[in-house]
Amino acid sequence: MQYNHFIVECPRITKTNCGVCLEAIHKTDIRIKIWHYEKSEFYHLECYKPKLQQYISSRHITSYLKGEYAEKFQSWLNEWNLKFPPLDKPSHFPPKLIKHVESQQSRRKRSWLEIFKFLRPREVLNSIAFVNKEFYHLTWDQELWRHYCIIFFDVQASIVDWRAYYCTLSLQACFGCKAIIQDSEFHRCPLLNKPLCKKCRRQDSKFKVYHKNAIFSKYGINPNVLNLEYVPGFNNRKVTYHFMIEKALYSFREKNKEVILAYFRKLKGFDDLLKIVEEIDLANMDAKDNWHLPNYDQKIQHSLYPRVFNYIRSKEGGLRSLKGKSAA
Numbered sequence: 012m013q014y015n016h017f018i019v020e021c022p023r024i025t026k027t028n029c030g031v032c033l034e035a036i037h038k039t040d041i042r043i044k045i046w047h048y049e050k051s052e053f054y055h056l057e058c059y060k061p062k063l064q065q066y067i068s069s070r071h072i073t074s075y076l077k078g079e080y081a082e083k084f085q086s087w088l089n090e091w092n093l094k095f096p097p098l099d100k101p102s103h104f105p106p107k108l109i110k111h112v113e114s115q116q117s118r119r120k121r122s123w124l125e126i127f128k129f130l131r132p133r134e135v136l137n138s139i140a141f142v143n144k145e146f147y148h149l150t151w152d153q154e155l156w157r158h159y160c161i162i163f164f165d166v167q168a169s170i171v172d173w174r175a176y177y178c179t180l181s182l183q184a185c186f187g188c189k190a191i192i193q194d195s196e197f198h199r200c201p202l203l204n205k206p207l208c209k210k211c212r213r214q215d216s217k218f219k220v221y222h223k224n225a226i227f228s229k230y231g232i233n234p235n236v237l238n239l240e241y242v243p244g245f246n247n248r249k250v251t252y253h254f255m256i257e258k259a260l261y262s263f264r265e266k267n268k269e270v271i272l273a274y275f276r277k278l279k280g281f282d283d284l285l286k287i288v289e290e291i292d293l294a295n296m297d298a299k300d301n302w303h304l305p306n307y308d309q310k311i312q313h314s315l316y317p318r319v320f321n322y323i324r325s326k327e328g329g330l331r332s333l334k335g336k337s338a339a
């Protein structure tokens with residue numbers, strides 16, 4: 012992943028010119044320096060526009076500013092960062108999330124809590140809490156937050172305030188391994204907009220990054236059909252995670268399967284083929300040693316099976332080729 016990295020300082024000698032306005036940068040100016048091996052770039056703070064539309068984390072800046080210069084830069088940084096979801100560790104919780112409210116008894120408490128457990132915590136906090144006083148009190152119930160901690164973060168500990176603990180986990184636990192990330196290692200992934208620890212980033216194959224060409228050469232499928240989200244990676248090529256590709260592939264194939272099923276249901280007389288299509292395992296359609304190739308079930312002999320399989324797997328061939336065949 013790529014970030015806006017730079018050095019911010021007051022130049023000791025006036026020798027550099029700004030890359031935007033081309034004017035000299037003076038000793039009393041705040042200068043942004045972007046270090047490159049061959050030729051660094053310099054900008055006036057006022058002229059500088061970060062390349063990536065992304066939150067700038069303090070860990071990606073080296074600042075040599077002091078006093079009022081540091082303050083001026085900080086307010087520039089705050090203004091820029093306001094537009095983006097933060098990549099730094101939050102320094103405090105919004106007070107409304109951690110104040111403590113004793114939940115009042117409600118006659119229908121048992122039933123409501125069981126129903127709320129089906130909702131997302133965000134819905135409970137943002138919608139249910141505003142329905143009425145009874146619901147508001149129920150959204151503070153420890154049992155509800157204990158349930159969320161267990162199902163979303165697999166928590167086994169005994170905790171005093173489950174709601175506050177849920178807030179801690181949702182802001183500080185790694186998206187991959189669910190462990191709370193230490194302050195010094197804190198990193199929020201700009202693609203997931205969630206904290207992600209170093210170990211998961213480096214070692215978990217789920218978080219291996221792929222750019223579009225790599226997706227095409229691995230799967231032989233045009234990545235544009237997968238509706239993936241990307242962020243700038245090495246050399247400014249847009250990248251996404253392995254697990255997101257797999258997930259997108261699965262739903263792409265789910266849709267293709269629905270199209271095939273609907274098509275042959277309408278034609279009638281294809282019950283045997285329909286049964287075969289129903290049983291195709293969407294998570295297992297690529298040959299493991301060569302992802303480009305379809306992973307056919309060798310036992311299936313139906314003449315339309317390979318075409319139908321290819322259509323679901325990669326939308327190859329198109330429905331028209333099936334129409335000709337099925338009419339024959």
Ligand SMILES: [Zn+2]
Binds near residue numbers: 033055
């Ligand atoms: Zn300038």
Ligand SMILES: [Zn+2]
Binds near residue numbers: 208212
């Ligand atoms: Zn992790």
